[in-house]
Amino acid sequence: MTKRILSGMRPTGPLHLGHLFGALDNWVKLQKKYECFFMIADWHALMSEYEDPSRLPQYVIESAADWIASGVDPKKSAIFIQSHVKEHLELYMVFSNLVPLGWLERCPTYKEQLRELSSRKLHTYGFLGYPVLQAADILLYRANAVPVGQDQLPHLELTNDIAQKFNNLYGDTFKTIKPLLTKIPKLLGVDGRKMSKSYGNFIALGDSPEVIEEKCSQMFTDPKRIKLSDKGHPDECNLYAYYNLLRKGSAGEVYDYCTNAKKGCTQCKKDLSGVVSDYLSDIRKKRESLLKDKGKIEEILAKGAKKASKAASETMDGVRKAVGLI
DSSP: OOOEEEEEEOOSSOOBHHHIIIIIHHHHHHTTTSEEEEEEOHHHHHHHHTTOOTTHHHHHHHHHHHHHHTTOOTTTSEEEEGGGSTHHHHHHHHHHTTOOHHHHHTOHHHHHHHHHTTTSOOOSHHHHTHHHHHHHHHHHTTOSEEEEOGGGHHHHHHHHHHHHHHHHHHOSOOOOOEEEEOOOOOOBOTTSSBOOTTTTOOOBTTOOHHHHHHHHHTOOOOTTOOSTTSOOOGGGOHHHHHHHHHOGGGHHHHHHHHHTTOSOHHHHHHHHHHHHHHHHHHHHHHHHHHHTOHHHHHHHHHHHHHHHHHHHHHHHHHHHHHHTOO
């Protein structure tokens, strides 16, 4: 039997290079070996965007286009919208009865998100409980493993704790989920901080060459290089990390002209904008083509939801019986 994975993203804004290298590239590889369920997590998005959800429908469609343009194949994987599979909230409700508040309050990513999104009113029941919904997302599909970065391991540990508590109360229903640790390349935003939609410091997959050039011109560079004649320190420069990832073949040349002060940071930024634009060219073209036919994207999402609903309902049939719901 083919092993199964579940992963997803919140549609809270344009997808960017961090998503491409942190998740999407890995998803494309995983779908060759696993039965994949890829979820556009709109319920999770609503937890932080509830005050103004007006752009949520647009971001859902754009997310699907970005995924497919990046190589996620709807013929191989189920691509669906979380809220279109009602069992997510049903299992979330069951799990909500089992989870002590202390488990949630100790969650490190919850605290990080509160800091990162400090301008939002997120001291809510829903936002505190999002790891419980996340556990329901994963366990609903009886996934064998979940692709995660090192920083997401606490979420998976909590998922397994919830599964174990359910099993202890109602009998052996859920199995332990294993992490598929993903090595995420270090790629910071244009301001030198973590690349994030919340910070607005990203290069989006759909950005035009002109926008990419403007963003690259603002990039944080080697703080030790003050004058053109100063020798640079590529290993401490965000630009070099981009070159090393996007065009590894030319990284040695970049390293040479930086360390020997043969080229200034301004020109280096201009050159990098061309590298980034070229790298994203195919994705950008595919994305634009997909977005011209919104109906086709909706059809893909509907087919994905149908497949996801079948798997989810099988799980919930057992859960309802276990907890005494008819």
